[in-house]
Amino acid sequence: MVDIHQFITGVEEEFEDMPKGALKPDSIIREHFNWDSINALIFIAHVNVNYNVEITAEDLITSVTIVDLYNIIRSRAENSAAVKTATA
Amino acid sequence: MAIFPLPGIRISGIASAVPRTEYDNRNYEHITEKERELFIKTVGVERRRVAPKGMTTSDLCESAARILLDDLGWSPGEIEILIFISQSRDYIIPATAGILQDKLGLPKTCIAYDISLGCSGYVYGLSVIGSQMLTAGIRKGLLMVGDVSTQTTGVHDKSTFPLFGDGGTVTALELDPGAPPMTFNLQTDGKGFKAIIIPDGGIRNLVTPESFIEEKLAEGIARDRLKIALDGMEVFQFSLREVPPNIRMLMEKTGKTLEEVDFFVLHQANKLMNESIRKKLGIPAEKCPYSIREYGNTSSASIPLTINHVLREQLGNGRVSMVLSGFGVGLSWGSVYVETDRIACPEIIEI
Numbered sequence: 001m002v003d004i005h006q007f008i009t010g011v012e013e014e015f016e017d018m019p020k021g022a023l024k025p026d027s028i029i030r031e032h033f034n035w036d037s038i039n040a041l042i043f044i045a046h047v048n049v050n051y052n053v054e055i056t057a058e059d060l061i062t063s064v065t066i067v068d069l070y071n072i073i074r075s076r077a078e079n080s081a082a083v084k085t086a087t088a
Numbered sequence: 089m090a091i092f093p094l095p096g097i098r099i100s101g102i103a104s105a106v107p108r109t110e111y112d113n114r115n116y117e118h119i120t121e122k123e124r125e126l127f128i129k130t131v132g133v134e135r136r137r138v139a140p141k142g143m144t145t146s147d148l149c150e151s152a153a154r155i156l157l158d159d160l161g162w163s164p165g166e167i168e169i170l171i172f173i174s175q176s177r178d179y180i181i182p183a184t185a186g187i188l189q190d191k192l193g194l195p196k197t198c199i200a201y202d203i204s205l206g207c208s209g210y211v212y213g214l215s216v217i218g219s220q221m222l223t224a225g226i227r228k229g230l231l232m233v234g235d236v237s238t239q240t241t242g243v244h245d246k247s248t249f250p251l252f253g254d255g256g257t258v259t260a261l262e263l264d265p266g267a268p269p270m271t272f273n274l275q276t277d278g279k280g281f282k283a284i285i286i287p288d289g290g291i292r293n294l295v296t297p298e299s300f301i302e303e304k305l306a307e308g309i310a311r312d313r314l315k316i317a318l319d320g321m322e323v324f325q326f327s328l329r330e331v332p333p334n335i336r337m338l339m340e341k342t343g344k345t346l347e348e349v350d351f352f353v354l355h356q357a358n359k360l361m362n363e364s365i366r367k368k369l370g371i372p373a374e375k376c377p378y379s380i381r382e383y384g385n386t387s388s389a390s391i392p393l394t395i396n397h398v399l400r401e402q403l404g405n406g407r408v409s410m411v412l413s414g415f416g417v418g419l420s421w422g423s424v425y426v427e428t429d430r431i432a433c434p435e436i437i438e439i
Contacts, residue, residue, distance in 0.1 A: 040321070041324055042130060043365040044325070048368070049364050049367045
């Protein structure tokens with residue numbers, strides 16, 4: 001799993017209208033994102049394609065800061081890697 | 089596991105028909121201009137075809153069939169099986185396939201029946217008609233697939249109204265011992281049956297006066313119980329979870345690599361969803377054609393319609409290998425690896 005700064009760079013590239021460098025690890029998510037259904041799908045698809053992790057709309061809504069969301073994604077990526085290693 | 093080869097069946101032609109009437113989503117005033125732009129850019133539907141009241145899926149399929157039979161030089165009397173796959177049939181009773189058999193002048197010795205499937209219907213349909221032709225020794229058959237979904241969406245539901253378009257298709261198949269095998273991987277998860285549903289009007293929930301009452305469910309989403317309810321998030325997650333491994337398993341069975349396949353024609357569900365599936369599989373963009381911008385999500389018609397829209401020259405002039413993959417309502421999904429060789433592939437017909 002990438003570090004949080006690379007994660008943020010990826011998100012900023014995905015949302016073209018977002019000014020580069022605007023997001024920080026402690027940025028409050030709802031100040032930067034309006035989670036209408038399409039924006040939520042774009043974010044969920046970005047995480048799924050790049051990190052092979054499934055997150056839900058609930059995860060987006062309940063995470064307060066970017067680092068909260070990053071930690072959810074990282075922990076799921078690590079769990080899935082651990083399961084793969086255990087079954088290999 | 090339903091992964092299997094089907095030898096000895098050749099696809100001889102594919103034709104598609106759409107209604108002439110076009111709806112431009114830039115005129116969809118139920119949502120703001122900004123929402124419209126984001127929808128067109130992300131979901132990918134700019135325009136779509138809408139059947140006028142009274143025009144059915146079978147009307148579209150019939151027009152496509154007349155053109156295709158003519159192109160192939162096949163006489164209606166030679167057709168021994170017709171399967172119609174749709175979730176927008178002419179009547180509750182009887183099956184639509186019989187009506188088509190009569191209209192097209194197919195013989196009384198022809199097998200004709202309906203199958204109720206949506207997004208996965210084309211792939212399932214190829215496996216059913218091909219298997220039956222093979223076991224019964226039937227030489228020529230027609231698979232008719234499509235939907236008129238716009239009659240069951242309402243302008244007050246932004247989650248479905250701008251998404252769906254109408255289309256009807258026909259695929260001609262022939263018994264041919266020399267044909268390379270098609271290989272299928274078909275799957276189902278009925279736990280998700282509510283993800284795409286018209287709740288009332290079947291026997292479980294009969295039509296009552298309450299079925300017609302429009303209910304506001306969220307901002308921009310109001311509908312009655314005779315309209316399609318679509319849980320976009322659920323379908324999105326399901327598709328990203330299930331479709332890539334389904335295609336990988338299929339490729340393992342065929343012994344071919346993804347790189348060896350010329351084209352991947354995915355059900356035109358939603359551009360963001362399809363692009364995510366494509367990227368997860370590592371397929372280059374030029375191998376993944378689209379018709380969603382011009383025609384929307386045309387349910388089970390979307391795979392053959394995309395072929396007629398984008399791949400006419402390639403399929404008409406040479407040998408092509410394709411993976412076709414349908415996924416959605418049911419939840420039902422499936423993929424097929426198929427090779428075609430100079431098939432009839434006429435321009436999309438407008439009626």
